[in-house]
Amino acid sequence: MRPSHHDIEPSRRMRTRGKGDSAVTANHPFEQLGTEQLREHVAQQLRRTRQRSALLTDSVDDDDLVRQHSRLMSPLVWDLAHIGNQEEIWLVRDVGGREPLRTDIDELYDAFQHPRAQRPQLPLLGPTEARGYVGQVRDKVLDVLERVPLEGRRLTEHAFAFGMIVQHEQQHDETMLATHQLRAGAPVLEAPPPPAASAGPLPAEVLVPGGAFTMGTSTEPWALDNERPAHTVHVDPFFIDTVPVTNRQYQRFIADGGYDHPRWWSEAGWAYRQRADLTAPRFWTREGERWLRRRFGMTEPVPPDEPVVHVCCYEAEAYAAWAGRRLPTEAEWEKAARFDPATGRSRRYPWGDADPTPEHANLGQRHLQPAPVGAYPSGASPLGVHQLIGDVWEWTSSEFHGYPGFVAFPYREYSEVFFGDEYRVLRGGSFGTDAAACRGTFRNWDYPIRRQIFAGFRTARDARPDELG
Helix, strand or coil, X not given: CCCCCCCCCCCCCEEEEEECCHHHCCXXXXXXXXHHHHHHHHHHHHXXXXXXXXXXXXXXXXXXXXXXXXXXCCCHHHHHHHHHHHHHHHHHHHHCCCXXXXXXXXXXXXCCCCCHHHHHHCCCCCHHHXXXXXXXXXXHHHHHHHHCCCCCCCCCHHHHHHHHHHHHHHHHHHHHHHHHHHCCCCCCXXXXXXXXXXXXXCCCEEEECCEEEEECCCCCCCCCHHHCCCEEEEECCEEEECCCCEHHHHXXXXXXXXXCCHHHCCHHHHHHHHHCCCCCCCCEEEECCEEEEEECCEEEECCCCCECCCCCHHHHHHHHHHCCCECCCHHHHHHHHHECCCCCCECCECCECCCCCCCCCECCCCCCCCXXXXXCHHHCCCCCCCCCCECCEEEEEEXXXXXXXXXXXXXXXXXXXXXXXXXXXXXXXXXXXXXXXXXCCCCEEECCCCCCCCEECCCEEECCHHHCC
């Protein structure tokens, strides 16, 4: 179970100073819920999440469900049964202590046993059988939820295991949404367009002051192991883009020969750009003087004011170098998103501690595209940085490692086995990320070559002494 998807090393921009003080981190709404209210909240989250899974799988016929639309992705029917299998293993067998339903399929749906490219050749459950299986599992899970004590075990405290499974299913829903983007054929998904920009003219960049802040969390009940523990990190002053890089800005990079000049690219990035013949973001095509994109079965002009999406980390680095800037580190991104200079504390989200609403961010497949920059002024951080949550995952320059004091929980394969220099951290979530699987501390990771994910970026630069007043 993992998302689509840095020991904090001392550096000039970022220095660890020991364990953070939980007194300066956010309180969670769970603290106001009684046990029965928490059970009802979990049940609502499970139902809401399953409705999304059903939408993504019921919107196509059985042939589409079993077809592999890209070797990068599983057949949709694999994702569906895998969701049910993980739910059975953790909630029915472990938390509930119930008899297994289908131990015979555990190996089939173990993501570590079978690479995505090989999954169509497995004897997978068919669409009808997969739907029946996940329904049976869910019935047992709801019974477990009514009866199990939500205390006494770390796995059940604050219903953590149930929250882990909600997040797991939502992560696979986003993966299935990416599969829909890769499938050929007529559109099958519908959603209203995102809101228009309403923030008015915004500055190009925002100064984030230097100093210490609390990164990560030790108090968020459903936070995953790689988000923990809270710890104090020092970040030197820097400037960060007020909004993500837009399609209009990225087109200037293309027009200036950005894909043709190796000086903008890292050695690994240039090698991949040549090997993969990159010339524009994935799903873009040129028609005369204009750029078009394919989006969930539709072809349309590229909207100039939306954040660019479907670019890999190497493309983001090249753009940043061309612009005379760089990608932010993960710590810089989180400080820009969470730090409140008035109180010195780290918020749960840029706008505060309250859960996201449609006024705060473009999340949860509510819209099937990023919103124009400036569309969510209510979601801005105290420093005035916009759209840090939702719209597009944002590449950072940081590799994926555990925080100081990291402890794997509830199993090493969620995070720890991925630590190292192969993966880059992404932050903030996308329009396809659900609010349950997105926080100011949430960490996603993927290979720097990945382009099918809903990823964009914003850039940063070091602050000069004369800019600090």
